[in-house]
Amino acid sequence: MQNKKIFNIFGDDSLQHRQIIGGNVTNLFNLNNVKYQWANKLYRVMMENFWIPEKVSLFDDKRCYAELSPEERNTYDGILSFLVFLDSIQTNNLPNISQYITAPELNLVLSIQTYQEAVHSQSYAYIIESIVPAEKRNDIYEKWRQDSVLLERNQYIAGIYQKFLDERTEHNFARVLVANFLLEGIYFYNGFNFFYNLASRGLMIGTADEIKYINRDELVHCVLFARMIKEIWNDRPDFFNKDEVYEMFAAAAAQEMAWSNHIIGDHIVGINRESTEKYTKFITNQRLKEIGLNPIFAGFEQNPYPHLEKIADTNGDGSVKSNFFEANVSSYNQSSAVEGWDDI
Numbered sequence: 074m075q076n077k078k079i080f081n082i083f084g085d086d087s088l089q090h091r092q093i094i095g096g097n098v099t100n101l102f103n104l105n106n107v108k109y110q111w112a113n114k115l116y117r118v119m120m121e122n123f124w125i126p127e128k129v130s131l132f133d134d135k136r137c138y139a140e141l142s143p144e145e146r147n148t149y150d151g152i153l154s155f156l157v158f159l160d161s162i163q164t165n166n167l168p169n170i171s172q173y174i175t176a177p178e179l180n181l182v183l184s185i186q187t188y189q190e191a192v193h194s195q196s197y198a199y200i201i202e203s204i205v206p207a208e209k210r211n212d213i214y215e216k217w218r219q220d221s222v223l224l225e226r227n228q229y230i231a232g233i234y235q236k237f238l239d240e241r242t243e244h245n246f247a248r249v250l251v252a253n254f255l256l257e258g259i260y261f262y263n264g265f266n267f268f269y270n271l272a273s274r275g276l277m278i279g280t281a282d283e284i285k286y287i288n289r290d291e292l293v294h295c296v297l298f299a300r301m302i303k304e305i306w307n308d309r310p311d312f313f314n315k316d317e318v319y320e321m322f323a324a325a326a327a328q329e330m331a332w333s334n335h336i337i338g339d340h341i342v343g344i345n346r347e348s349t350e351k352y353t354k355f356i357t358n359q360r361l362k363e364i365g366l367n368p369i370f371a372g373f374e375q376n377p378y379p380h381l382e383k384i385a386d387t388n389g390d391g392s393v394k395s396n397f398f399e400a401n402v403s404s405y406n407q408s409s410a411v412e413g414w415d416d417i
Contacts, residue, residue: 076172096175112178126196131203131279144340151336152264154216160193254298255325258360263333269381326357
């Protein structure tokens with residue numbers, strides 16, 4: 074694949090010739106003339122979804138952290154370590170993807186996503202520095218060095234990204250797009266549910282509020298990559314290998330269950346290996362349907378954590394989970410979006 078020129082004087086910005094990949098554009102942003110109107114909607118929402126991690130108070134969480142059980146603290150630390158990796162790799166890799174996207178309206182949205190991933194990394198640093206004792210903080214950032222399950226998990230997705238940088242073929246780029254969707258759509262959510270589980274029991278409420286902002290951003294990112302994959306697949310039916318996509322989804326689900334059972338297991342009230350399997354297979358099926366493919370896990374159509382899904386919905390109206398994948402998204406404002414926990 075050939076990446077774009079910074080300024081292509083021979084480019085054609087007409088809508089009839091615009092493509093998400095393989096187009097020939099000037100690389101200038103004429104945002105009054107866009108082909109993918111859904112990208113405009115996402116851009117508006119993402120711009121309005123501005124938030125500052127430090128505005129969420131973590132004062133009570135510091136006391137509460139010391140009162141968690143040893144298993145809860147170990148899970149809290151381990152999930153934070155994995156989340157740090159996920160948003161670090163996204164911040165670094167999204168510009169690599171954008172170099173090969175030839176629809177300016179999508180480049181703009183990807184730039185906002187990159188910014189949001191950086192804010193998420195700032196959020197984890199704020200949580201760690203505010204709550205975790207100083208002598209344990211570095212262990213969270215470097216847990217992958219001692220934890221072979223976490224290292225394997227990190228290497229899988231990083232390896233797909235690196236493969237494209239080493240060999241910039243269409244096949245490898247297709248895998249990068251799918252891997253990005255898997256990361257945004259599957260890898261975060263058992264971890265998010267752990268924090269919501271604690272909050273539903275009156276524990277680490279500030280952390281859960283922080284995670285809610287991150288959760289909402291990640292769902293928009295899911296919409297972005299689901300729409301990109303579907304648009305490319307429609308224009309280029311041969312671009313993605315369907316069998317390989319299914320294999321990647323199955324591998325992602327297996328890794329998510331292995332990691333979640335390793336770091337959460339049966340040690341947390343309200344979460345166990347059975348519910349982890351049900352939730353992971355449920356969300357994997359959902360993500361497959363969002364890119365127009367059939368589910369791979371028969372019988373897993375119900376979320377085993379409906380009470381936690383309610384917590385994740387910052388507006389309380391179902392818009393996070395349902396309307397996002399129709400690109401009918403609503404924005405939030407930090408001063409009013411995250412309510413209390415009175416209804417839990």
